[in-house]
Amino acid sequence: MSKFNKIFAAVLSIVLLSSMFVGCAGGKTTTVTKTATNTVTNTKTETVTVTGDTTTSTKPDEPEVKPLVYPYTVQDQAGRTVTINKKYERVAFSSVRPLPATYFAVTGNIDTLVGMNPSSRSAALASMFVILCPEIANVPTNFIVNNDTNIEELMKLNPEVVFCLNKNTDEINALEAAGITAVGLETNGTDPIELFAAWADLIGQVMGEQNRAKAIIEESRKAAQEVKDIAKTITDKKKVMFLYRDEGGTLQVAGSNLYSQYWIETIGAENVAKDCNNVTEVSMEQIMQWNPEYIFITTFTKCQPDDLYNNKIEGQDWSGIKAVQDGHVYKDPLGIYRWFTPTSDSALMLKWIASKTYPEYYKYDMEKEVRDYYKTFYGYELSDKELNMVFNPSSDAAYYVK
């Protein structure tokens, strides 16, 4: 029995000790919250909105130095009014994988980035991002485990503003309680160009750097308009399919209410999987029934066009599919991020998929387009080898490197 008593005593003391620590931490948090609330109340009297301010040039290379009056407020995508007190120098991204790349496109560097999601890091290492900006590999990610933010680990990084998914209300509340400015972002939607535009615009407003964001948004919308105008003249709706994943017995296509729907519809074609919701498991037979004329394989899978051309996958027969017979199977490119999703490269993705599906209508020289775009917006001259990497992503890019 004495053994049992000892254990009991040990457990009890641990519980007591830990509750003391919790008590301390709690005390600290309260003080921080108080200061935070104070600042907010102080600022309320002299709030200036930056959105009305549009007299800026659109050249990204020479951002106009424009005096900002702090504090000002912005509307985030969680429907909150966020007060910006100063020029932030410590920024973190807890969720939404493509955001660090968006942030880089908007601010031109990642000098102020102090933390991000580990998935963003591994995606960056597999893409052009790490080539455009090698420092991305060193940004801390340890405050996120299993896609959950550990607020205390995050506080160690001492961020001033944290961007996260707008649905994570618990996280936003915890951040605000800790005195960190939280900004919520939306990921739901089918239009990648407008989703990206909203992110870039919001990040630009929060960071007080809107020139580059405006330029990229304008370019993306221009490309979308250009493609839509041509699409109006197209009468034969080609049957297109996005193969989302195909490995280990899993066969998934990207259906409607996902970016796939936008890419395919906008160029004037038809998504054969439009009756499927989101990402859907289907049978080979279903694909035979659809018989797509064009297949685009995402970079979320190891699968390559050769696997379909050579009918290498057991339990599937691609030989009779029109796209395979005609040689119209393509791997999605991988630029600053996966082109399937909303990115600062979205204008290029739209032009690329358009010129692959309807070369007779969309006469884009994609190599030149990509080179020019990267030079204009990221200030980087792509080598032939790097260009080749964009258009022919390796299978390894599907998996996240540690």
Added chain:
Amino acid sequence: MNTDISVNNVKKDFKIAWWKKAVLIALPLLVFLLSFCCGRFQVAPNTVIEILWDNFMGLFGIAPTGNYSAFQESAVMALRFPRIILGLLVGAGLAISGAALQGMFGNPLVSPQVLGVSSGAGFGAALAILLVENLFLTQISAVIMGLVAVAVTFMVSKVGKGKASIYTLVLAGTITSAFFEALISAIKFTADPFSKLPTITYWLMGSLANRSFADVWHSAPLIIIGIIVLVIFRWRINILSLDEDEAKAMGVNLKLSRFIVVLCCSVITAATVSVCGIVGWIGLVIPHICRSIVGPNHKDLIPACIAVGGAYLMIIDAIARTVSASEIPLSILTAIIGAPFFAYLLKKSGGQWK
């Protein structure tokens, strides 16, 4: 429901009507042939018949005569055929394991899941998906972990000294199941929520989508061996269902007999999970349905389970691949279609299988 599923009260001369036997033989054959016509890719029934006929005659070296495309033949023979075979084997295997275990434990609530095999095999599969994502390795991992789980169940049941009673085995199985379920949850928690997690979740609900002949070769031998041994052993299961003293009095080595039954059921269950994930409900309900048709004598019950279980899963899989563009997980269908039917049977029989 008749909770006394032992054969104590069965008359020796209990005979099954000839038409029941005929139906039980014809049912799986009919379903087997009809399910070749089901699928998203439209192939007319007469074309399916031509394809099947030509392939059958091809076995004897007779040249094909039908008029169809290679693509249609591929859909029927390369895509549907392996699924149908696996549906038959998995359904039969799970039903027969359920019947044997229910008989042995004398408990109508027992299913093949009770020994912890399903959870163990599910864990093995989930682990392999998390680490490698190769179908063959996933299958091997599932079989191994399924057998590890049943070994753990056995060890746990023998921890207490004295008689390792049959109820300790059920309790040990429940403990093992709970443990492996927790491990599965842990894997789900760590899995990448955008790629691996949906695959693992989908796997755990069971599916025969995109299975090939290679998968048949990997799992069928284990399932078939298990089924054959249980069929040969079906007389013994009758004795196992008696109470212990009575069975001993008949001079049967109880320990060995029980071990063989449990081993066969474990091998079958692990093999089914390895090839198509966890398919629930069949092992629990098909034996009851069969008991309502042929009575509780395992001499007839075991073969009846092969017929009804196999036919049932072939029908379920035909529905899973036909009704919508997206594949429907099998466990959802087995329960949604099976539960109301079982409730109807229960109500109609007034809880007494005759």
